[in-house]
Amino acid sequence: MRVLIVDDHPMYREGLIAALTGRPGVTVVGEAGDGAAAVEMVARLTPDVVLMDLHMPVMNGVEATGRLRAEHPDVAVVVLTMLESDESLAAAVRAGARGYLLKGAGRAEILRALEACRDGGAYFGPNAARALAGLVGAEARRPVANPILPELTEREVEILDLMARGLSNAAIASRLYVSDKTVRNYVSAVYGKLGVGDRAAAVARARDAGLGTGLPGVR
Structure with a gap:
């Protein structure tokens, strides 16, 4: 499994690289400090999974995730962030993220998320899973977009x-x-x-x- 790590804090990137390097079947192919660099590196390094922070300069993780979904739909994005809000989770999922973890997650959980999403599944940490269930229910109750404006996406x-x-x-x-x-x-x-x-x-x-x-x- 080829992994690209994207986070704007160099020391945190180093910690993730150290945690993942040497794990059976895992190769960290690169690291990026912002979303724009991540999009460029995915095209060049062809990772299976991108471990993506959300709050970053130049291009944030949500926008980068959307770009990757459009340009490289086979590459899975797993969000790893400190942002706990429902709005952050909803934005990441709408952009195409297959997984969402908070930065308190341990190495074993991060690996489970990477493997699940690499294999075409999804993985959400316990808090994110509960929030996602609530969001799905809210979306189901929301009225369908007004047909008066069918010309708009x-x-x-x-x-x-x-x-x-x-x-x-x-x-x-x-x-x-x-x-x-x-x-x-x-x-x-x-x-x-x-x-x-x-x-x-x-x-x-x-x-x-x-x-x-x-x-x-x-x-």
């Missing part, structure tokens, strides 16, 4: 809904764990598909479609 509807709730581009980027530039690109796409020229007109269309109800930032 699910992600574009999500962005538009947050716009209509009063969130700025920066706040949307923080909530969804993507870059400001990514949000700007989505907003531009929404404007084009709706045939509107500014944020106010887009928000008006959103509210006509039943989006943006409730408190800002609350879904």
